[in-house]
Structure formats: structure tokens, C-alpha cells
Amino acid sequence: MTSRLSVRDLSLHFGGIQVLDSVGLAVEPDTIVGLVGPNGAGKTSLFNCISGHYRPTSGSILVDGVPTLHRPPHRMAELGLSRTFQHPALQLDASVLDNVLIGAHTRLRGGALSWALRLPFTISGERRARQRAGELLDHLGLAGVADRPAGSLAHGLHKRVELARALLSEPRLLLLDEPAGGLPHAEVEQLIETIRAIRTEFGLTIVIVEHHMGLISALTDRVVVLVQGRKLLEGTALEAQRHPLVVEAYLGRTAA
Amino acid sequence: MTTTGTPSPGATRVGPARRPASAPLRVLTVVALVAGVIAIALIPLSATPYTNYQLSVVAAFAVAILGLNIVSGYAGQISLGQSAFMGLGAYAAAFGVTHGWPVVASFLLAALLPAVVGLVVAIPAVRLRGNALATVTIILPILAVPLAKRFSDITGGSEGLNVDWMHAPAGVGLDDDQWRYYVVVAIAAVLFLLGRNIVVGRIGRAFAVVRTNEAVASAMGISAHRYKVLAFTIASFYGGAAGFLYVAVVQFASPDLPNFLVAINMLAALVIGGFASLWGSVVAGFFYVYVPVFAGAVDPSRTNIFYGAALLLVLFIVPGGVSGGVSRLVRLLVGRLFGRRPPARDDDALTDPQPITSTQQDTAVPDASPDGLRSSVGPRKEVP
Structure with missing residues (x-):
């Protein structure tokens, strides 16, 4: 069985700075993998390589066995990959629903002419997309704010809107970049439940970058620890937390 | 299955409402x-x-400005070349x-050329951004005028x-002026x-996300390059069609139209x-045609002063332009008259934001590119 995501020997330089150094990673279908490490370890850069936004210096990435290195980022969605961003990137003046509907882009067909003429398939497609978006918003507890401008929502809700947008593209592989970042404790508990539920319901494979160890322990099957662009170790969340090198990487030598 | 512990009370709102609109506001719009x-x-x-x-000239310019609005307002790519396309359309119609030629054939030539x-x-120009793109587009009218004069056999x-x-x-x-008015409108x-x-x-959603955040656009499967080219092409089509309408009214195509001042x-x-408002394009059409008329009543050279003053007013007082200001x-007023602010919906729990609102100061920056993921940064060029 091919891995849903396979990263091999991946290196990334920005000028003289080595951001990623021979990182390898395999994510099996229907698993949740956590990507942890101190700030600047290269976690988000690895995400950006996987989603095609950064072009790695060397190495290879395969999604369901398909090499993706020479794909532009906008052609990753058709492989069933979607992602959220560390800092929610929404159109603040557009409604929550409109923000989420962007996720339906690859699910809708037809060019400018078909849409200008409102050909029947564009109307039915739009209706289905809105239906689906409504269900997702409902699912994520956002139904009541669907028509409000995204900019009027609290930060925690922005993250949910991003999640709904990513889910609307019906991905098989979902990259979540710090979904719990900036959320208070109670919301994190809720988020854990949400991620669990969507994973089962949509049959998702998920890679999570997160600092919140509670969330990582609760959700992930495996954890990959990155430190200074290198993979330090791979194991369960518990193994990772206990490993002396991880403790050292997070807290410094003396604390260990 | 509701997963977040905030069960939504009613059916999901999946209406066609693109922006929050209350019932009285909808009635008002229809009326x-x-x-x-x-x-x-x-x-x-x-x-x-x-x-x-x-008024017919207003309609022609409103169409040209709608095209400009699609590329600049909706897709966010500033173009200073729209008059060149309108001029080309006018010459093609003439x-x-x-x-x-039959009228329909003239129209197709005027819009499609x-x-x-x-x-x-x-295709090459939209690789540039912001001021660079604007600078390139300004070349079009600057070239168009001497070209129009040079090829005098056709023009x-x-x-x-x-x-x-x-x-x-x-x-x-009907008289000619009435007939032309009806055709053009x-x-x-x-x-x-x-x-x-x-x-x-x-x-339109793709245009908007290309305008606000290209990294998100590509993550959602949208090629920023392709949609910028599309917006520019649609704008040129509308410019050309507007040129046709202009010639239908004015009965004249001249090098004054593709001028870059236009x-x-x-x-x-x-x-x-x-920007990014259909009504805005109509208002702009009126503004374009009538400001010189009013200014001319005082002193023909005052048009630019009127423009400058109006621009400053808009930029400082009503950033959404006249259409945005009026709709706000x-x-x-509707909110006052009907006792509640239309955008607010008090029928659900989430409208009163949870305590998290106050903990987050960084909500002010989410519009910025994620993770410094501006496409000018990073080792990869945006979309080949």
C-alpha cells in the first residue's frame, strides 16, 4: 500500500541558510501525524514544500505515489491535498460563507463564459457547493455566522472558517498548521473533538504542526520531531515527550 | 453530527445572500x-x-469602467490601459x-479584437505586480494614440x-437619439x-482570493496567473464593447479616445x-461624463481639480467609494428604522463571541500573507 504522503531526503536552502536537511517522512492513509519542534525548526517550511509553495533544493515528495516536486501549488488540490495556514488568511470583508466557498473551486466546473451565461450546470454546481458549505459550517458550529463578514469574527472562529474552507475541497490529505495556535484551553478541547470527528467522517489523513502537546498527544498516531531542519526522531507522542533530546531541544541542556 | 458542542438551532443558512441583508433591505433593493x-x-x-x-455616453463609459472594475477592483490588478481597449473597440466598430458589415459582426469585432x-x-504582463503592472499597462494608450494617427488609411x-x-x-x-439610447442602454x-x-x-470568488492572498488561492487550486490573465481579458472585452457603444452614440472614432488621460x-x-462594486461602475460612468460638464460651467480647466477633490474625499471619508458609502x-438607516442592525444576527450563540475575542490581538494581521509566504519571497517563483 502506498503511503498517502511520502517525503524523502528533503532539503531546502534559502540562500546560505539550511532550513530543511534530509528530512524523511511517511504518512499512511487514515492516520494522524504530528509535526513538532521548537520555533524555527522548519515545520511550516516543510508544509510549504509539501503544498508546493516552496520548491525544495533536493529530495522528493509523493502524494499517493505521485511525485509532486514540479507541480505548481495550484495543482496540488487535484491530488486531494488541502491545507490551513498558521495565521488565518481570510478575506475579512467577505462573508464567512463566501470565504468557505473558495474551497469549492476545484469541485466546480466551467469557465468565465459558462458562469456569465449561468449555464444550468453552474447553477446546480453552485447550489450543491452552498449546500455542502452550509453543512460544513453547521458541523463546525459556524452556521449562525455564515452571512457575517469574516473580519467580525473572533480569532478562534477564523481558524474554524479556514478548516471549513479546506474541507470543502474534499481533500484526502489535510495539512493543519498550528490549528490550536492562540486558542484558550476550552477551545482546544473542542478542536480535538472536531478534528477527530472530521477525520472519521471524511476518511482523512492529517498532518498537524502544533506546539500544544495536549492536542498532539490526544490526536496523533505518530509524531515526528524536527529540530533545526533535521528529523530528530519519530515515534508516539509519549515517546517523543520523554525523549531526552526532545526535552533538551525544547528546554535547553541544563533542564534535562 | 454536530461536533463542537454548539448545535445550530435551525436549518443551515445556505441562501443566496452574498452579503448580510435583512428583509427590509431586500425589499428596498427590489423597489x-x-x-x-x-x-x-x-x-x-x-x-x-x-x-x-x-446618458448614452454614460452607459458606454459605465461598461468600460465595469471592465476596469473586474480587473482592478475585483481581481486587484491595477490597469491604466483601459482607454486603449475602448479606442480599439471604437475603431473596430467604425x-x-x-x-x-452587419451590426452584430461589427460588435463582435469591436469586442473580440x-x-x-x-x-x-x-500573459506576460500579469507576472508583474502593483506599480510595475500599472506602468506596463500605461504603455498601451501611449502607443495607441500615435498608432491610430500613423495608420490613417484605416483610422x-x-x-x-x-x-x-x-x-x-x-x-x-423614435428619434435617433432615443433609439441610440435604448440600444446602448x-x-x-x-x-x-x-x-x-x-x-x-x-x-468572482477566485478573483477575490487572487486579490487578497495568492498563497491561499493556490492552496485552493486557483492559479493566480491564469485568473489575472482572465480578468484582464474580460476587461479588454468590456473595453472593446464600450468602444462600440461609444461609436453608436457619438458616430465618431478618434485618437482622443485611447488617450492615457482617459x-x-x-x-x-x-x-x-x-471598487469591486457593480453600482460603483455606474456611478463612475456618471462621474466621468458629468464632472467635465459641471466643471466646464465654471472653467473648463477645473475638471482635474474636481477629480482631485473627489478622490481625496473618497480616500479619507468613504473608502468604499460612493456606492460603498451609500450602501452603508x-x-x-434601515437598521435605525427597523430597530436593529441588519448585519447582526442575535438568534444564535456564536454571535456573542466567546471570551476568546479579547485574548487575541493578532487578528489585526490575518490579511497578510501567511508565514511570510509572499510569493516574492521564497525559493519558488509563483506559478510558471
């Missing part, structure tokens, strides 16, 4: 639309021929007319091309309807009318 259509239909019957002429030119220019040189067409058919009972209305369909659906004034009028005002 205003119906009244507007009736007024548009009746005005030319009692107005002077000169007023009909002016060419068709003088060669005895600029669209093709726009497409060819856009009539500095004199321009006079045409004599678009007369009211016998038996309709009807074509403009169809073009606005098509434009509206483009900006509200899949294509393009700059159209952009200024659009900012004043309202209407919302406010």
Missing part, C-alpha cells in the same frame, strides 16, 4: 431596482436629445460600419473616422448582467464610484 428600470425606460421620451446623448489583444498583453489619422449609422428604424416612432444592461454573473460565482480618469472615477448609509 429601487424596479423604480430604476422604469425611470431608465421613460427618461428618453421626455428628455432633450442632448441629455439622451449624454471599420465594420464603414465596410458595410481588444479581448485578443488584452489576452496577448496580459482616419488625427481627423478620426466619422460614421453614419444606428438610425431609428422607420415606424418605431440595453446592450450595457446585458453586459452588466453578464458581469454580475461573473463576479458573484466561482470566477484611462487615468476612468480609474479615478472608479475609485470614486466604488442605507444599511444604517
Whole structure:
């Protein structure tokens, strides 16, 4: 069985700075993998390589066995990959629903002419997309704010809107970049439940970058620890937390 | 299955509402639309021929500015070349007319030729951003004027091309000015309807996300490059169609139309009318045509002062332009009259934000590119 995501020997330089150094990673279908490490370890850069936004210096990435290195980022969605961003990137003046509907882009067909003429398939497609978006918003507890401008929502809700947008593209592989970042404790508990539920319901494979160890322990099957662009170790969340090198990487030598 | 512990009370709201609109606001919009259509239909019957002429020119420029709005307002790519496409459309229409082409064929030539030119220019040009793109587009009108003068066999040189067409058919009972008004306004209305369909659906959402965040666009499977080219091509098509309408009214195509001052004034009028708003394009059309008229009543050289003052007013007081300001005002008034602010929905738990609101200061920056993921940064060029 091919891995849903396979990263091999991946290196990334920005000028003289080595951001990623021979990182390898395999994510099996229907698993949740956590990507942890101190700030600047290269976690988000690895995400950006996987989603095609950064072009790695060397190495290879395969999604369901398909090499993706020479794909532009906008052609990753058709492989069933979607992602959220560390800092929610929404159109603040557009409604929550409109923000989420962007996720339906690859699910809708037809060019400018078909849409200008409102050909029947564009109307039915739009209706289905809105239906689906409504269900997702409902699912994520956002139904009541669907028509409000995204900019009027609290930060925690922005993250949910991003999640709904990513889910609307019906991905098989979902990259979540710090979904719990900036959320208070109670919301994190809720988020854990949400991620669990969507994973089962949509049959998702998920890679999570997160600092919140509670969330990582609760959700992930495996954890990959990155430190200074290198993979330090791979194991369960518990193994990772206990490993002396991880403790050292997070807290410094003396604390260990 | 509700997963977040905040079960939603009613059915999910998946209505067609693109923006928050309360019931009274919707009624008001429908009433205003119906009244507007009736007024548009009746005005030319009692107005002077000169007023009909002016209003027809407004419709032509509104179409050109709608095109500009699609590329600059909706897709966020500033173009200073729109007048070149309008000029090209005008010459193409005049060419068709003088060669005895059927009207429909002249229209297609007038709209499609600029669209093709726009497409060819856009493919390399939209790789540039912001000021660089604007600077490149300004070359179009700067080239167009001397070209129009140089190829005088086709264009009539500095004199321009006079045409004599678009007369009211016998038996309709309309004068030429009335007939032209109806033809031009009807074509403009169809073009606005098509434009509206483009900006509200899949294509419009793609334009908006390309404007606000290209990294998100690509993550959602949207090629920023392709949609910028598309927006530019549609803008050129509308510019050309507007050139056709202009020649239908003015009966004249000349090198004065593709002038770059015309393009700059159209952009200024659009900012004043309202970016990314269909009404904004209509307001801009009126502004473009009538400001020189009013300014001319004082002193013909005062047009630019009027433009400057209006621009400053808009930028400082109503950033959404006239259309944005009016719609905000209407919302406010409706809210006052009906006792609640239309955008607020108090029928669910989430409207009163949870305590998290206060903990987050960084909500002020989410519009910025994620993770410094600006496409100018990083080892990969945006979309080959």
C-alpha cells in the first residue's frame, strides 16, 4: 500500500541558510501525524514544500505515489491535498460563507463564459457547493455566522472558517498548521473533538504542526520531531515527550 | 453530527445572500431596482436629445469602467490601459460600419479584437505586480494614440473616422437619439448582467482570493496567473464593447479616445464610484461624463481639480467609494428604522463571541500573507 504522503531526503536552502536537511517522512492513509519542534525548526517550511509553495533544493515528495516536486501549488488540490495556514488568511470583508466557498473551486466546473451565461450546470454546481458549505459550517458550529463578514469574527472562529474552507475541497490529505495556535484551553478541547470527528467522517489523513502537546498527544498516531531542519526522531507522542533530546531541544541542556 | 458542542438551532443558512441583508433591505433593493428600470425606460421620451446623448455616453463609459472594475477592483490588478481597449473597440466598430458589415459582426469585432489583444498583453504582463503592472499597462494608450494617427488609411489619422449609422428604424416612432439610447442602454444592461454573473460565482470568488492572498488561492487550486490573465481579458472585452457603444452614440472614432488621460480618469472615477462594486461602475460612468460638464460651467480647466477633490474625499471619508458609502448609509438607516442592525444576527450563540475575542490581538494581521509566504519571497517563483 502506498503511503498517502511520502517525503524523502528533503532539503531546502534559502540562500546560505539550511532550513530543511534530509528530512524523511511517511504518512499512511487514515492516520494522524504530528509535526513538532521548537520555533524555527522548519515545520511550516516543510508544509510549504509539501503544498508546493516552496520548491525544495533536493529530495522528493509523493502524494499517493505521485511525485509532486514540479507541480505548481495550484495543482496540488487535484491530488486531494488541502491545507490551513498558521495565521488565518481570510478575506475579512467577505462573508464567512463566501470565504468557505473558495474551497469549492476545484469541485466546480466551467469557465468565465459558462458562469456569465449561468449555464444550468453552474447553477446546480453552485447550489450543491452552498449546500455542502452550509453543512460544513453547521458541523463546525459556524452556521449562525455564515452571512457575517469574516473580519467580525473572533480569532478562534477564523481558524474554524479556514478548516471549513479546506474541507470543502474534499481533500484526502489535510495539512493543519498550528490549528490550536492562540486558542484558550476550552477551545482546544473542542478542536480535538472536531478534528477527530472530521477525520472519521471524511476518511482523512492529517498532518498537524502544533506546539500544544495536549492536542498532539490526544490526536496523533505518530509524531515526528524536527529540530533545526533535521528529523530528530519519530515515534508516539509519549515517546517523543520523554525523549531526552526532545526535552533538551525544547528546554535547553541544563533542564534535562 | 454536530461536533463542537454548539448545535445550530435551525436549518443551515445556505441562501443566496452574498452579503448580510435583512428583509427590509431586500425589499428596498427590489423597489429601487424596479423604480430604476422604469425611470431608465421613460427618461428618453421626455428628455432633450442632448441629455439622451449624454446618458448614452454614460452607459458606454459605465461598461468600460465595469471592465476596469473586474480587473482592478475585483481581481486587484491595477490597469491604466483601459482607454486603449475602448479606442480599439471604437475603431473596430467604425471599420465594420464603414465596410458595410452587419451590426452584430461589427460588435463582435469591436469586442473580440481588444479581448485578443488584452489576452496577448496580459500573459506576460500579469507576472508583474502593483506599480510595475500599472506602468506596463500605461504603455498601451501611449502607443495607441500615435498608432491610430500613423495608420490613417484605416483610422482616419488625427481627423478620426466619422460614421453614419444606428438610425431609428422607420415606424418605431423614435428619434435617433432615443433609439441610440435604448440600444446602448440595453446592450450595457446585458453586459452588466453578464458581469454580475461573473463576479458573484466561482470566477468572482477566485478573483477575490487572487486579490487578497495568492498563497491561499493556490492552496485552493486557483492559479493566480491564469485568473489575472482572465480578468484582464474580460476587461479588454468590456473595453472593446464600450468602444462600440461609444461609436453608436457619438458616430465618431478618434485618437482622443485611447488617450492615457482617459484611462487615468476612468480609474479615478472608479475609485470614486466604488471598487469591486457593480453600482460603483455606474456611478463612475456618471462621474466621468458629468464632472467635465459641471466643471466646464465654471472653467473648463477645473475638471482635474474636481477629480482631485473627489478622490481625496473618497480616500479619507468613504473608502468604499460612493456606492460603498451609500450602501452603508442605507444599511444604517434601515437598521435605525427597523430597530436593529441588519448585519447582526442575535438568534444564535456564536454571535456573542466567546471570551476568546479579547485574548487575541493578532487578528489585526490575518490579511497578510501567511508565514511570510509572499510569493516574492521564497525559493519558488509563483506559478510558471
